[in-house]
Amino acid sequence: MRWYVCAVWLMTGLLSGASAADLPPGGWRIDFATCKLVRNIPAGWEFQAGKLFVPDTTFAVRDDREGQRVLVVTADRSTGMLMGLAGGDLKRCPILRWKWRVRNLPKGGDSRFEDRDDQSLAIYLGAGGTLHRKSVSYRWDTDTPIGTEGVLTYVAGLVSTFYRTVCNRETPLHEWRIEEVDVAADFQKQFGYLPEPDQYIIGVAANSQHTGSDTVGEVAWIELVPRPEKKVTSDSSAPVR
Numbered sequence: 442m443r444w445y446v447c448a449v450w451l452m453t454g455l456l457s458g459a460s461a462a463d464l465p466p467g468g469w470r471i472d473f474a475t476c477k478l479v480r481n482i483p484a485g486w487e488f489q490a491g492k493l494f495v496p497d498t499t500f501a502v503r504d505d506r507e508g509q510r511v512l513v514v515t516a517d518r519s520t521g522m523l524m525g526l527a528g529g530d531l532k533r534c535p536i537l538r539w540k541w542r543v544r545n546l547p548k549g550g551d552s553r554f555e556d557r558d559d560q561s562l563a564i565y566l567g568a569g570g571t572l573h574r575k576s577v578s579y580r581w582d583t584d585t586p587i588g589t590e591g592v593l594t595y596v597a598g599l600v601s602t603f604y605r606t607v608c609n610r611e612t613p614l615h616e617w618r619i620e621e622v623d624v625a626a627d628f629q630k631q632f633g634y635l636p637e638p639d640q641y642i643i644g645v646a647a648n649s650q651h652t653g654s655d656t657v658g659e660v661a662w663i664e665l666v667p668r669p670e671k672k673v674t675s676d677s678s679a680p681v682r
Contacts, residue, residue: 469529470664473502473512486525497521498647512660516649524644529665531635535625539564540661542617543581547654550583559651562658565644566624568636574600575632581608603631
């Protein structure tokens with residue numbers, strides 16, 4: 442996703458759909474089924490336009506075909522991102538998890554080529570101001586092989602995005618999937634630091650203008666949680682003393 446933006450990157454006032462008692466220490470969650478809404482988007486979240494002179498992608502929290510309230514992302518030859526300030530502590534809760542599905546894909550979309558760089562959905566974590574912006578993204582691509590990684594830079598190198606393809610045309614459509622990535626490790630490896638709580642955003646994006654496609658994707662929730670504890674196993678072959 443190649444962004445040409447002039448909006449402010451960080452927003453305030455995020456209200457998630459989970460109470461503090463439901464979250465692990467340092468955790469964060471937005472549940473689109475229960476969060477407070479303002480004009481059909483989560484309170485405190487903001488829309489960021491994408492490329493100039495290209496229609497805006499539509500974001501709305503509403504009931505899906507099964508009657509479940511989700512974030513519906515519709516890209517009609519368009520681009521854009523919905524984003525909100527996150528309060529999770531990436532040192533304590535470095536695992537980013539989310540539940541999503543895609544109805545259809547941009548034909549020929551491929552993150553490896555600028556003129557085909559379209560995705561039905563992408564989840565972002567980003568930090569920084571209008572200049573020197575840094576982000577990592579996880580994408581539902583079309584032709585890009587799963588596991589593909591790359592770095593996109595623009596605005597004379599002031600804006601940098603690391604991406605990884607986690608789903609593509611081989612992934613079943615119309616089915617909910619839960620994804621899990623170590624977003625803190627990815628951000629630290631790419632940029633050499635971790636943003637502090639309330640100093641980074643979580644975003645949901647879609648992009649279809651390069652391929653002239655119409656796409657629909659849905660997101661149920663996004664959260665930051667701790668790394669799983671390592672299980673300690675006994676070695677039955679060790680001598681007993």
